[in-house]
Amino acid sequence: MSGLIFRALADESEFPLFDTINAPLPTNGVGVRSRTFKDLAADGDYRPEWVWIAQRGDEVVARASFWGRPEFDHPMSLDYFDFDTVENGAALLKAAYAALVGPGYTHPMGYERPEYNLFLPPEWKGLPEAEARIAAAEKAGLEFHVERLNLRWEPEYGLPPRSTRLTFTEAADDALLLGLLEHILEGSLDAWDRKELLSRDVKDVAAEGLQQVADMPGGRDRWRLAYDADGELVGMVMPTHNGSSATIGYIGVDSRHRGHGYAYDLLAEAMHIFADEGQPFITDNTDVGNFPMAAIFDRIGYKVTGKRMIFT
Known part of the structure; x- marks a missing residue:
């Protein structure tokens, strides 16, 4: 680690430096992004002051890119993270986090600092590239939060039938939504909720969750409330768009109405809404430990495209 300089890029003209890293880049789907850093940077997804490198002379030996929405004052996630050695990678993260996370740092999910999203293939255990990034993140002081399944559905996989036992209405009443969300949160298996x-x-968790989905680019016109044959409100689904694809912003069943498989009906309704719009695919995710929801995604026709470990 002797002679290393850790720094953010000075301006956009230095973006090409990011791809000159002299280190083995991951294979086997570890850390793979859907688009290259060069393309994302060209579209304005990264700010130079949030892109960090470790240099020995003119040689780049470690790199880390942080991302945040254009309207945010602080980065919310760590995306690309590559290095020649675990020690150099951890040292770069320590320097970057120390500079980017100050007393006034805020995060839309309530985290104390940007979370590290490590994208992985479905079967990643034992892959050296994966193990090295986990080791570097932990050595830098980050803590494992949750492992999630990355999921995808395309029309060619088959569209499930719409529910015949539930009735759906538009979800326009915030007071009704918040009351329902409070019951959905009871016994939630979602790691962030817990x-x-x-x-x-x-009440605060419900209000924040509702606002987060409302702030997504897809808006709220697709949101639906679900009622059973007796007219009881049993759940909700919030189909939306994340800027890249159609996605389920939130889905949940009132804790008093669980055990009837209603989440399947809710998801099917959202898929029909997207299909009617002509959306080419849907991407979603759920915690590996949320076995009931993972099983529903599988039964309804989603395919697992990979996993994502989140460190905070």
């Missing part, structure tokens, strides 16, 4: 509920009131 973490937040340990220290925060359920």
Whole structure:
């Protein structure tokens, strides 16, 4: 690590430096992004001050790119992260986080610093590239939060039939949505929900979750409430768009109505909404440990495209 300089890029003219890294880049789907850094940077997805490199002389031996929405003052996630050695990678992260995370740092998910999203193939355990990135993140002080399944559905996989036992209406009443969300959060298997509920009131968690989905580029016109044959409100689904693809912003069943498989009906309704729009595909994810939801995605026709580990 002797002689290394850790720094952010000075301006956009230095973006090409990011791809000159002298280190083995991951294979086997480890850390793979859908688009290259060069293309993302050209589209304005990265700010020079949020892109960090470790240099020995003119040689780049480690790199880390942080991302945040254009309207954000602080980065929210760490995307690309590559290095020649675990020690150099960890040292770069320590320097970058120290510079980017100050007393006024804010994150839309409530994290104390940008989360590291490590994209992985479905069967990643034992891959040296994966193990090295996990080791570097932990050595830099990041903590494992959750492992998630990355999922995708395309029309050619087959569209499930619409529910005949539930009735759907547009979800326009925020008070009704918030009350339902509070019941959905009871017994939630979602790692983020469970973490937040340990220290925060359920009303606050529900309000924040609703706002996060409302702020997504897809808007809220597709959101639906679901009622059973007795007219009881049993759940909701929030189909939206994340800027890259159609996606389910949130889906949940009232804790008092679980055990009937309603999540399948909710998901099917969202898929029909997207299909009617002509959306070419849907991408979603769920926690590996959320076995019921993972099983529903599988049964309804989604395919697992990979996994994602999140460190905070």
